[in-house]
Amino acid sequence: MKLSIVVPCYNEEEVLPETIKRLLELIGCLAAQGKISPDSHAIFVDDGSRDRTWELIETHAASQPHVRGVKLSRNRGHQNALLAGLFHADGDAVISVDADLQDDLEAITEMVDAHLAGMDVVYGVRRQRATDTFFKRLTAESYYRLLARLGVEIVFNHADYRLLSRRAIDALRGYGESNYFLRGIIPQLGFPSATVYYDRAERFAGESKYPLRKMLAFAWQGITSFSAAPLRLITGLGLLISAGSFGISLWALWIKLFSNQAVPGWTSTVVPIYLLGGVQLLCIGIIGEYLAKIYLETKQRPRYFIEKTTGPNEHIDAV
Ligand code: UDP
Ligand code: MG
Numbered sequence: 001m002k003l004s005i006v007v008p009c010y011n012e013e014e015v016l017p018e019t020i021k022r023l024l025e026l027i028g029c030l031a032a033q034g035k036i037s038p039d040s041h042a043i044f045v046d047d048g049s050r051d052r053t054w055e056l057i058e059t060h061a062a063s064q065p066h067v068r069g070v071k072l073s074r075n076r077g078h079q080n081a082l083l084a085g086l087f088h089a090d091g092d093a094v095i096s097v098d099a100d101l102q103d104d105l106e107a108i109t110e111m112v113d114a115h116l117a118g119m120d121v122v123y124g125v126r127r128q129r130a131t132d133t134f135f136k137r138l139t140a141e142s143y144y145r146l147l148a149r150l151g152v153e154i155v156f157n158h159a160d161y162r163l164l165s166r167r168a169i170d171a172l173r174g175y176g177e178s179n180y181f182l183r184g185i186i187p188q189l190g191f192p193s194a195t196v197y198y199d200r201a202e203r204f205a206g207e208s209k210y211p212l213r214k215m216l217a218f219a220w221q222g223i224t225s226f227s228a229a230p231l232r233l234i235t236g237l238g239l240l241i242s243a244g245s246f247g248i249s250l251w252a253l254w255i256k257l258f259s260n261q262a263v264p265g266w267t268s269t270v271v272p273i274y275l276l277g278g279v280q281l282l283c284i285g286i287i288g289e290y291l292a293k294i295y296l297e298t299k300q301r302p303r304y305f306i307e308k309t310t311g312p313n314e315h316i317d318a319v
Pocket of ligand 2: 100102
């Protein structure tokens with residue numbers, strides 16, 4: 001079995017030498033045990049880095065047959081870099097892992113074992129989040145719960161550390177959307193799957209390439225790519241407020257008929273104006289979000305361009 005390990009890298013010059021070293025050790029070890037073939041390799045996808053990441057990849061690729069590089073023409077974000085690697089890889093099984101060594105590489109051995117036992121998808125799941133900040137832990141775990149409640153099928157506490165078989169990757173190509181939210185798509189493939197647990201470490205070096213802004217955008221992607229629940233929420237809200245206004249009208253009528261304080265108060269006039277205005281804006285906003293999504297999807301824009309690779313077949317590849 002030929003194994004490809006895909007590593008998206010964005011400004012990772014500080015960790016890259018160590019990551020390459022450890023992955024090579026692991027590949028050597030697995031090949032020596034006969035679990036993977038000797039032409040197994042790691043593919044480093046440079047996601048338009050501004051530092052020396054690509055130079056490092058190229059130098060290592062020149063001297064190491066187990067190292068390959070793919071350079072995207074510009075920064076396209078983690079998910080697209082990952083996809084570029086997955087679609088470029090030619091292994092019988094492909095494992096994706098972050099460059100920062102936060103995910104314990106030992107789990108790769110277990111993933112390979114599970115694949116050899118017939119699994120098409122093997123999820124790497126964090127056993128605990130002791131190294132994450134309280135804020136990150138709280139937001140991430142609540143987010144996974146929210147997605148589950150919205151009906152999105154996801155694996156709790158699983159990020160993008162996983163093994164996919166050739167079959168699963170071919171199936172993945174069938175998803176034509178521009179916004180790939182891999183964590184939601186993979187469980188939908190439905191092939192035999194297994195889970196391996198690992199402890200998440202601190203970043204080996206450098207700092208997170210996922211600032212809060214990117215994180216929020218990614219979270220919103222996950223919801224709007226997979227769930228129409230916010231749209232339904234609007235319907236529910238509309239119904240609720242209409243029923244409420246109907247109740248208020250009845251109440252006003254009752255005051256008019258059965259009391260002498262018929263002058264409606266300021267509150268009952270002004271509050272609904274603001275309330276309804278607010279609700280309408282909110283609803284238009286949410287509809288707009290989905291409209292924007294349809295707009296982007298109908299354009300069918302390519303997700304990334306490969307500028308160059310360290311392999312023999314250098315060509316511009318857009319997927
Ligand atoms: N990454 C990428 N493109 C980006 C941002 C991040 O390829 O625009 C890569 C990054 O190099 C790393 C992985 O995605 O290999 C995860 O990023 P990071 O570790 O910074 O995220 P965190 O673990 O802090 O959520
Ligand atoms: Mg990380």
